[in-house]
Amino acid sequence: MAKRNTLTLIIILALFVFAICALIYPLFGREEMRLGLDLQGGIHMVYEADLSQVEPGEEASVIEGVMAVIGNRINPLGVTEPIIQRQGKDRILIELPGIDITDKEKERLSRVAILEFGELAADDEEAKWENELGRWKPATALIDGEERVLTSRYFKENTYVDRDDLGRIELSFEWDEEGSKLSEIITGRLIGKPLGMFEGDEPLLGEDGIPIAPTVQSTIVDRGVITGLSYNEATSLSKQLNAGRLPVSLKILYDQTVSPLLGADFIDMSLKAGLIGIILVMLFMIIYYRLPGVLASLALIFYGALVLAIFKLVPVTLTLAGIGGFVLSIGMAVDANVLIFERMKEEFRTGRMLGAAIEAGFNRAWTAIRDSNVTTFIVCIILYWLGSSIVASAPVMGFALTLFIGVAVSMFTAIVVTRTLLRLFLGTPLAKKTSLFSAYSGRE
Numbered sequence: 001m002a003k004r005n006t007l008t009l010i011i012i013l014a015l016f017v018f019a020i021c022a023l024i025y026p027l028f029g030r031e032e033m034r035l036g037l038d039l040q041g042g043i044h045m046v047y048e049a050d051l052s053q054v055e056p057g058e059e060a061s062v063i064e065g066v067m068a069v070i071g072n073r074i075n076p077l078g079v080t081e082p083i084i085q086r087q088g089k090d091r092i093l094i095e096l097p098g099i100d101i102t103d104k105e106k107e108r109l110s111r112v113a114i115l116e117f118g119e120l121a122a123d124d125e126e127a128k129w130e131n132e133l134g135r136w137k138p139a140t141a142l143i144d145g146e147e148r149v150l151t152s153r154y155f156k157e158n159t160y161v162d163r164d165d166l167g168r169i170e171l172s173f174e175w176d177e178e179g180s181k182l183s184e185i186i187t188g189r190l191i192g193k194p195l196g197m198f199e200g201d202e203p204l205l206g207e208d209g210i211p212i213a214p215t216v217q218s219t220i221v222d223r224g225v226i227t228g229l230s231y232n233e234a235t236s237l238s239k240q241l242n243a244g245r246l247p248v249s250l251k252i253l254y255d256q257t258v259s260p261l262l263g264a265d266f267i268d269m270s271l272k273a274g275l276i277g278i279i280l281v282m283l284f285m286i287i288y289y290r291l292p293g294v295l296a297s298l299a300l301i302f303y304g305a306l307v308l309a310i311f312k313l314v315p316v317t318l319t320l321a322g323i324g325g326f327v328l329s330i331g332m333a334v335d336a337n338v339l340i341f342e343r344m345k346e347e348f349r350t351g352r353m354l355g356a357a358i359e360a361g362f363n364r365a366w367t368a369i370r371d372s373n374v375t376t377f378i379v380c381i382i383l384y385w386l387g388s389s390i391v392a393s394a395p396v397m398g399f400a401l402t403l404f405i406g407v408a409v410s411m412f413t414a415i416v417v418t419r420t421l422l423r424l425f426l427g428t429p430l431a432k433k434t435s436l437f438s439a440y441s442g443r444e
Contacts, residue, residue, distance in 0.1 A: 005420055008420045009420055009421075009424065012302065012417055012420060015302075016305060016306070019306045019308070020305055022313055023308055023312060030312050033311060033312050034097075034316065034317045034318065035097060036095070036097065036398060037095055037256075038266060038395070039267050039270075039318060041097070042099055042100070042257075043095070043106075043255075043257055044094075044095050044255075044258065045094045045095075045106070046087070046092070046094070046253045047110055047252055048090055048091050048252075049091070049248050049250055050249045050250070063086050066248065066250070067086065069246050069247075070094065070110075072244055073109050074109065076236055076239035076240055082095065082096050083096075083097070085388070086388075091253070094109070095317075104199065104202070106252075106255070107200045110246075110250040110252060112245060113151035113152045114199060114237070114241055115204065115241070116150075116152075117149075117150040117186070117195055117197055118136035119136065119138075119186070119195065120135065120137075120193065120196075121134075121136060129198055129201070131211050133211055136196045136198070139186045140186075141181075141186050143178065143181055143182060148182060150183060150186050152173075154175055154178055154179025154182060155174070155175065156175070157243075158242065159171060159172060159173045159174075159238045159241045161235050161238050169227065169228075169231050169234050171225060171226040171234045173223065173224060173225070173241070174222060174223040175223065175224075180222055183220050183221060184220070187219050187220040190216045191217070192215065195213060195214060196212075196213040204229075207229060207233070208228070212226065212228045266320050273327070274326075274327055277330065278300065278304070281300070281334050285297055289341050292337075292344070292418075293341075295418055295425075296337040296341075296418050298421065299337070299414070300330070302413055302417055306413075310405055310409070311402070311405070316401055317398060318398065319399075321395035321396070322395070322398035322399055322402040324399060325401070325403035325406065326402045326406050328403055328406070329405075329406025329409075329410055330406070332373070332410055333407075333414060336373075337414050339365040340361050340414065340418070341361070343362075344358055347360040347364075355426045358422050369411065369415070373407050373410075377404060377407065381404075383397075383399065384396075384397055384401060
């Protein structure tokens with residue numbers, strides 16, 4: 001028994017040292033805790049995909065493709081750890097922590113084709129765009145009997161930024177096979193006329209703020225260039241054009257920007273509340289249960305370090321609601337110890353020796369601890385499912401996940417860590433001092 005307790009203690013200490021190192025040092029590439037938008041600030045968006053034209057049974061693969069393209073389009077924005085999750089059948093959650101992007105960049109993320117080409121519309125024709133250069137309609141051509149619009153969806157994913165002989169910035173692109181056919185027909189009939197370029201509802205603007213609409217000099221078949229952009233704009237646009245095209249259209253359902261200053265205040269208040277709560281819980285345990293309370297407090301410290309290390313290494317995105325789940329799990333960890341210690345007290349009062357009371361207390365309290373925690377696990381799973389599908393709420397998911405992990409670790413600390421520490425005291429002179437176990441003394 002003594003050897004087993006010693007081995008268990010060594011494992012516990014090793015886990016504790018590992019947890020502390022994981023929190024202090026960048027292990028497995030994790031340099032710091034991942035914070036959610038409400039703590040770090042950033043952008044929260046929810047998109048809805050139009051799956052009406054998708055073959056039944058192919059919805060999941062299409063959504064996965066959309067998420068991959070969005071991820072590639074986000075990379076040039078400089079977001080280190082974007083969160084892109086599927087919610088329900090046709091919704092996609094996007095969180096960009098610690099960053100603020102322009103409305104134009106938000107629109108680029110959700111466009112099937114980032115750029116659309118246009119030609120001047122006649123007076124009797126309906127126009128899609130209007131600017132100081134005139135009224136514009138989409139540039140179209142018939143391919144295999146079907147009218148198609150010339151867009152960047154026909155670009156090969158090899159655009160690049162270069163300079164011409166005069167040092168002007170050029171965004172070079174190459175058409176795929178279908179795009180070459182469209183470009184040949186459209187530019188062939190527009191020689192001597194302007195070819196407009198548009199991003200969504202707005203024209204693509206040059207560095208001087210004037211819409212880009214070069215006059216077609218000759219038929220463009222395989223490749224072309226876009227001039228007039230600034231170097232930064234051309235580079236960003238090139239990277240996102242190379243990210244690929246979306247297989248279906250997206251509609252934004254929700255868009256929220258959270259201030260980093262507000263997030264910093266949340267972190268500060270959460271840390272203070274958590275520390276005050278832990279200190280008060282530890283004081284209560286020590287004052288009421290004496291030595292067992294001290295050991296339970298040590299187990300609580302181990303619990304906190306291990307859970308936070310798991311949060312960092314998994315990684316778990318900590319939100320304000322997630323911190324609430326973590327703090328709640330601390331209370332449940334202490335609750336398990338209370339059940340054990342109260343059962344030990346009853347066993348001690350029946351005349352059992354301290355060692356027997358400890359073993360009986362843990363064994364008989366286990367069923368109550370197990371049942372209460374299993375019900376909590378079930379609730380966490382339901383909450384996570386609701387947060388990932390029906391409710392579509394990242395805070396709900398964060399609360400469920402942190403509470404689940406916290407309760408799971410609390411079971412380990414209550415049953416293994418506290419029990420091991422109590423067993424180690426049985427062979428010491430402290431076990432003979434009943435005043436240290438006054439919560440268990442006295443017979444009915």
